[in-house]
Amino acid sequence: MSYRAERQPFPDWPFEGAEDWRSASRARRDAYRAAERAAAAQTVPGGVGVPEFKLSSNGPWIVGPQEIAGALGRYAVAPAGLRAELEAAEVWRDWLGWLRETVTRGGFTVG
Numbered sequence: 001m002s003y004r005a006e007r008q009p010f011p012d013w014p015f016e017g018a019e020d021w022r023s024a025s026r027a028r029r030d031a032y033r034a035a036e037r038a039a040a041a042q043t044v045p046g047g048v049g050v051p052e053f054k055l056s057s058n059g060p061w062i063v064g065p066q067e068i069a070g071a072l073g074r075y076a077v078a079p080a081g082l083r084a085e086l087e088a089a090e091v092w093r094d095w096l097g098w099l100r101e102t103v104t105r106g107g108f109t110v111g
Contacts, residue, residue, distance in 0.1 A: 001071035005044040005051040011035040040109075043067065049074050054110055061110040068103040072096075 014032060015021045021029065041062040044051050049071040054061040075083070075096070086092045102108045 001074050002050045002052045002055060003044075003047050005047055005053060007051070007053040008039060008042050010039040037062070057110075059110040062107060063110065064107040065103050068099050068107060072099055072103065
């Protein structure tokens, strides 16, 4: 459901401080926000599921519907015995239910 991958860095903070941020043009702030969002939503070409770095740190990460669908797809083809063993735990059933819900709602964030 997940895979190992190297994350790309977030953009450096291009402002000299809070006052620079506040006085910056809307376009400049929006450009930074867009770059930060792109970094948070990064995917790894060829990866199926959720890259582990999105689940092993506080991000801010955006896990999109395609990543969730890939994870659920991988789970669906796992051996039935393994799925039954995992699903004996309520927390795992809750996790799967939550994933199934978030895939239809645009994903989730890890923050």
